[in-house]
Amino acid sequence: DAGVIQSPRHEVTEMGQEVTLRCKPISGHDYLFWYRQTMMRGLELLIYFNNNVPIDDSGMPEDRFSAKMPNASFSTLKIQPSEPRDSAVYFCASSKTGGASYNEQFFGPGTRLTVL
Amino acid sequence: GDSVTQMEGPVTLSEEAFLTINCTYTATGYPSLFWYVQYPGEGLQLLLKATKADDKGSNKGFEATYRKETTSFHLEKGSVQVSDSAVYFCALKDTGGFKTIFGAGTRLFVKA
Numbered sequence: 001d002a003g004v005i006q007s008p009r010h011e012v013t014e015m016g017q018e019v020t021l022r023c024k025p026i027s028g029h030d031y032l033f034w035y036r037q038t039m040m041r042g043l044e045l046l047i048y049f050n051n052n053v054p055i056d057d058s059g060m061p062e063d064r065f066s067a068k069m070p071n072a073s074f075s076t077l078k079i080q081p082s083e084p085r086d087s088a089v090y091f092c093a094s095s096k097t098g099g100a101s102y103n104e105q106f107f108g109p110g111t112r113l114t115v116l
Numbered sequence: 117g118d119s120v121t122q123m124e125g126p127v128t129l130s131e132e133a134f135l136t137i138n139c140t141y142t143a144t145g146y147p148s149l150f151w152y153v154q155y156p157g158e159g160l161q162l163l164l165k166a167t168k169a170d171d172k173g174s175n176k177g178f179e180a181t182y183r184k185e186t187t188s189f190h191l192e193k194g195s196v197q198v199s200d201s202a203v204y205f206c207a208l209k210d211t212g213g214f215k216t217i218f219g220a221g222t223r224l225f226v227k228a
Contacts, residue, residue, distance in 0.1 A: 004159070031214065042220045043160075043205070055214060091159050103148050103167070103209050105216055107159030 002026075004108035006092050012114045018080040021111045023092030024073055033105065034067055034077050035091040043091075049075065082115045089113070118143045122206045122219035129196055130227050137191040137222050139180075139206035147208040149173075149182050149189040150216070154203040163191075163204070201226045 005024040013019055025032050033048040047057040052069045060067070064083070069075040079086055089112050093105040123138040141147065148167045152160040164173030169184035178193045189206060206219040 033215075043218050045215060048215065050214065093159070103216075104150075104162050104165065105160075107161065109157075109159050 004092055004094055004106055006108035006111050008111060009109065010112045012116065013082055014116050015083055016081045018078065019082045019113060021077040021090050021113070023075045023077070023108060025075070025092070025094030026106055027073065029094035029096045029106070031095040031097070032069060032075050033093040034075070035093065036088045037091060037110070038088045046077070084115045087113055087115050118147070118208060118210055118217045120206050120208055120217050120219035122222055124220075125223040126225055127222060128225045128227065131198055132195045135191070135193040135196045135200075135224070137204055137224070139189045139191065139219060141187050141189065141206075141208050143208055143210050145211045147210045149180070150207040150209070151178070151180055151189070151191050152205040152207060152218070154205065154221070156202070160205060196224070196226045198226045198228050200224060
């Protein structure tokens with residue numbers, strides 16, 4: 001299996017621009033999570049989906065952030081407009097209900113976002 | 117709510133030294149406990165897990181025992197290597213819950 005795939009790996013943009021981060025979960029996984037990691041705040045859960053439906057978006061910092069999962073193999077996290085304080089590494093992770101790996105989250109390599 | 121507290125880093129050790137990273141948790145139910153590791157420039161990956169009291173998780177020479185009486189899940193390794201340098205996260209997932217609660221992470225540096 002290819003694992004969780006994220007794109008782009010690095011993104012540099014200017015304040016005010018729209019940013020879209022992409023994630024392809026592991027095939028067969030029914031949960032998808034978006035996290036943000038910074039030195040100051042550590043690892044923060046932003047939102048998670050079950051069977052493509054958003055379950056908890058209480059971690060989304062503000063209305064500038066939105067996430068979608070149009071099908072089981074694709075999700076996006078969008079920031080519009082972006083601000084310098086959004087600079088962070090954004091991780092996507094997926095997990096599967098049941099099976100030997102039940103409860104384990106599989107993380108992608110992350111997208112390093114820099115907003116100038 | 118559920119929470120995880122782990123020792124602050126960084127932890128700096130010489131190669132072949134003994135490692136302990138402390139982790140305690142608060143949970144209302146009967147959680148599963150995990151240690152994840154993050155190598156530089158990568159995402160987190162599962163190192164080991166334990167799903168019930170007194171279970172011992174182990175992998176790559178690392179061990180942790182689920183201690184319900186002390187609500188702890190301390191990570192240990194008898195002899196660390198330079199390649200173990202990474203950030204280690206303690207985490208829990210409560211029964212019936214869908215989220216994993218992560219600790220703040222402990223950075224480990226191992227010197228040759």
